[in-house]
Amino acid sequence: MTDSPYLQVALPVPLRRLFHYSLPDTCLTAPHTGTRVRVSFAGRQLVGLVMGESDHPGVDEDKVKAVDAIIDAIPILDRELLSFIHWAADYYHCPLGEALQTALPVLLRQGEDASFEPEESCRLWDLTPEGRGLPETPLPRAPKQAELLVYLREHGPTSWQTLKEQGFSRDPLKRLDERGLIATADPDSLDHFSAEPPLALNPQQARALEALAPGKFAAHLLDGTTGSGKTEVYLQAIERVRKVTPTAQALVLVPEIGLTPQTIARFRRRFGPKIAVLHSGLTDRERLNNWVLAATGRAQIVIGTRSAIFTPLAKPGLIIVDEEHDLSFKQQEGFRYSARDLASVRAQRLGIPVILGSATPALESLHNARAGRYHHLQLTQRANSQATPQIIVSDSHDVPASRGVTEESLAAIGSHLASGNQVLVFLNRRGYAPTLQCHDCGTQLQCPHCDARLTLHHNPRHLHCHHCDFQRPQSSHCEHCHSHRLVPLGLGTERSEEFLKANFPQTPVLRIDRDTTRSKHALERLMAQIHSGEACILVGTQMLAKGHHFPDVTLAIIMDVDGGLLSADFRGPERMGQLITQVAGRAGRADKAGQVILQTRNREHPLLQLLVHQGYGAFAQALLSERDITRMPPFAHLALVRADAPNAEIPQSFLKQLRQQVEAAALTHKVQLLGPMPALMEKRGQRYRYQLQAKAESRGALHQFLQALVSAIEAGRWQRALRWSLDIDPQDMS
Template identity: 50%
Template sequence: MLIFRLAIPSPLHRLFDYRPPVYGAVDAAPGCRVRVPFGNREVIGILVDRVAETESDCPPDKLKAALEVLDEIPVLCDELYQLTCWAARYYQHPLGDALQQALPVLLRQGQSDRFQHQTLWRASQDASLSQLASNAHRQRELLQLLLEHPQGISTDALKAEGGDPKLLRTLESKGLAASMEKRPQLPHADEQEQVLREAPLTLNNEQGAVVSRLQQANGFLPLLLEGVTGSGKTEVYLQAIQHVLEQGKQALVLVPEIGLTPQTTARFKARFNVPVLALHSGMTDRQRLDAWLWAREGSARILIGTRSAIFTPLKHPGIIIVDEEHDGSFKQQDGFRYHARDLAVYRARQLNVPVLLGSATPSLESLQNALSGRFEHLRLTQRAGNARPPKFELMDIKQQTLDAGLSSGLLARIHQHLRQGTQVLIFLNRRGFSPALVCHDCGTPVDCTRCDARMTLHRQPPHLHCHHCDRQTPIPRRCSQCGSDQLRPAGSGTERIEDRLQVHFPDVPIHRVDRDSTQRKNALERIMTEVHKGEPCILVGTQMLAKGHHFPKVTLVAILDADAGLFSADFRGMEKTAQLTLQVAGRAGRADHPGEVVLQTMQADHPMLNTLVHAGYEPFAREELRLRQGGHLPPFSHHALIRAEANRQGLAENFLLSLREWGQQYLPEHVHCIGPFPALMEKRAGLFRAQMLIQAGQRKPLHQALALLVSMMQEHPEARRVRWTLDVDPIDSY
């Protein structure tokens, strides 16, 4: 007798055996969903294999029976199933949970992998009002409505037009009406023979070389496109996709942020006559499933989505594009900690299609892959059209008096650009009014009681907010230490900058763009509409302004705290600072107006900062790679981070210490455990956190070590008191 071996969504790194359901479906194929009892609840598992009952570790009479096989054919095609299994092994994540994450939410809940059909009613072919009695007024009214809608009408629509849906069955029994099922329509499906809606732009020589190389690709081609901001990377994407569409294939485009998805989708819809669908977390579960199904059947020709879109099925795959490939949001930071960029490369190899990684500031991992020959490396060094690169200036603010972070020199420069009728962008990567509220008498700051962090002061509405655990409190009237009422803001956030700019420029519109100001639906779109009118204004914002936006009238970009990442405890701090600096700087001078970028800094002579702004990103990146190689840091070594947290100080560190002591006896050679040590923020959301770094020069011994460590952690006697996670190829701060 064969038994089912299932991957169940649970934190356990193992499979579970079940007897087949009592009625049928014993020949279900791997990848099908199966409803099973699990503990005191029912869950949806994925069939991994069918094996003889003699291969089970559990006695046959102890095996529970599966309740139901939900799919006739696997809901996960073989290609996606293999991709997810590989990702689960690579990131050392439980297979059951990984397979669930690859499915839309409704499929995880056991709903059908079919479109949700709508029941419509219409009049029968020979129906007429004369077939009803003259005094059957309500039936005649209902039939008249059906006759007016020969394509069918829903019961809700009938009711809205004054009809009585209760009488539909009566008309049906008389042969005057019939119901039918209609699947949802694919949005913006023009179904025209021509792929293009508007003519493509003329490419320069560099752009043409990239498009030509992609058109010549016959199978898998990993290509890194390094293009300065404003160099026309999106036009390259569009023309590469045009070639794919003309072959009857599909394109998958990954973008880093949900905020960029509507803009990118709008540009693709304007260019192409084919269905373009967005996939992101802002969609309802039903919308997400419908888009997934349209992609699976091949109707959706262009898919644009954030990181989870990498698990979208493609019937006719043609190309995968990862825009802003360096962006950290492609790495999932909790649960299944995959990196969508790396999965995109693996999946393109599976599908035997080109994969294009585009960025003005490529990650050092991708650059090293290009330098070593694993990726083909092409560059766009010129801005598109007549746009010229912006001019950089390091503005030394040592010993200067600042007004909420604004120097007098910068204020004068803002005045100058506004008088010219152009726009200004002020970048500060701290939201809120002030990063701290401090007692002026004793110097005590107001701390979060659940984190090792200061509470951030907000003025709209007035409150204190911890941006780490989301704790919010009213603003205290007195200091908790000395009782003084002299509590004052220290430092500046975007709200405070906005306030001060309104004082200096009372007649100029000021638009703040951060997570707080764009919470309401369509808030960001409304701000962008105002900015694109071209009138003089000032934009103040955080990272939300750094990516993908095109502001033709912005001629001055000011970065208020250019030193923020220069001395980070994270070895990636300099790389992230450089990427963010150049991405923000890229918003200046993108059209006919020359651009200027001012970086306020107290380290105007910093060698890496000078290399970045005067020589460009590639010389900076090569020097950074040289330093990384000397320090045996990624991409020249491979890391995994074990994080542990507990509700009592010391528990997490002791857990990791015992793990290290065990590992020193059994782990492969050349695999090193560094730590344990407290996290940079030891206490967060009421839990005490520690971490241990696992480092190796080669991937294979690292993964062998991680498999052993995972097995040990699951059986560790303290595992019930300590919550642990494993992050392979971590990108955030250690």
């Protein structure tokens, strides 16, 4: 038996401590730190991670349970990653066990082996010698098979999972296999990949690439206008790192699943199939397989969404965060971390460079660049030397709510379609109409669980709360006065689609929002239709604004830019400026001139005018000046204590008592407290939400205060119906 018989185990429970377990009698040596064990806890079996050993359990030794099973022969998380997650848990004041769970794929949380078990979807397909011998335009009578042959010729060995993501079905795959034109690829063929050659860099791109020093930590903010070729800089930065260390891996973070197919395709053309993908759209087995490929170094590049920042890397060489400004990088529940911020921390701890790329950098990133903490690399010209789009501000005061499009916008749509181009119409509001109102008494249909109106949807026809997901059939009469005259008010993407189809009956109208892309691969199919180059109108929400390359879109119309200008959230104007700039950047990206129309009821608003005439840089500088005057982030640091319960009195009472208990600590650490106050939407999902805000100019002082605050919460006895959370550096103040 070891001299230190007690194991310190982190468990996935909301308690900020480690738990002591003894070794089973059959175990002669203690498992290493980072090894999973199965233990009994509060009448249930849990999988935890060993964090160390202890001679003293801190409780009566008779009460210490033995470990039920040691799952791993070797640690599944190395000391570097364990230390990094421990740091992140401390910074975000999250229980270590919960933070560690976030870093593990679901199957590992359940105790499965950390091994690669290829599924059918992971098999690689490639052309046979017979398939390679076909002419450039093969099988004219079988277009689907021909399309698949051309794809494999261009991309080399490709998994069935990737082929599905590209819109291919099983039938052409089966037919080509039967004809002997394709076959399962030998794994050795991965090393025989014909890479797409790198593009020539313009002087700005070349200077940005030259600033990268492999094997040395530095944070680079790649601030490049839309279409400036940031992705090409990423690709050549990876090549630069791999020339120094051929086995080096790159971790690439993207904000959401919708961007991963096009990102993967671009990286595969350059680097081949040795790419691991990590996002929530994968099966549990696919996710574990890719996690193992990254951990063992078999994957050269790891592309993933937010949680991929915790992926183990055998030979880390570079971290890239694309669209670094995006709110999706901030986890909004549970372990409330920012993947963008953690990317810089992990790169520093690993001693490797990190690139944060965006056409509209977050104000925090710009502030860090101007303070010298980041290298500010600017790309001000488009990669194809095309001029930036012309921006027109269109007054929408007199536009009927049933159409939403101004006469100026309608004429522009017709003109661009007549030239054979594509048009993007952006409206960040899905459904048919934001509310249904009684014409006689003015009553609007409300969600019974939230302080929100029910959104009217036509396909299928129903009323839907987009906050708590409550749904019900559409009413035939007013519940207040029983009138049958119910009128849809306002505009959603469904209604916009209907109006545009009626006005342009000969042109396909493609709606892209959460409703039309709900089924698997629906987004990929829509994207394939857009990239066919056929004249069409795209109507969609924020899904269209992020990082997509639409070479045939020459006109972008933003139907309502006023929401951000009038937002109650201090970050509202920043989000508005980013959204406008990102959507505008979808127009004129190839060799055609672009045009952007902003529809607004506040044409003379100074921030809007600044953005239109001087660009995002000047706009961001004005917002930074405002933040400096008001001492808001990034010139101060925030934390939010959120509390909710079925009764409004419970969270109010909790936060009032908490404020009284920590008032002295706030004075000591020079922390300003604001609240308790109701959230912007007080009632949501049948729970009343309140919050207490803490602000300090010193990050260290804020965290010292928060330690006292968390201790006060955990020492108190609160009602069982209460839920509370602590959000460090909150990005959403609602």
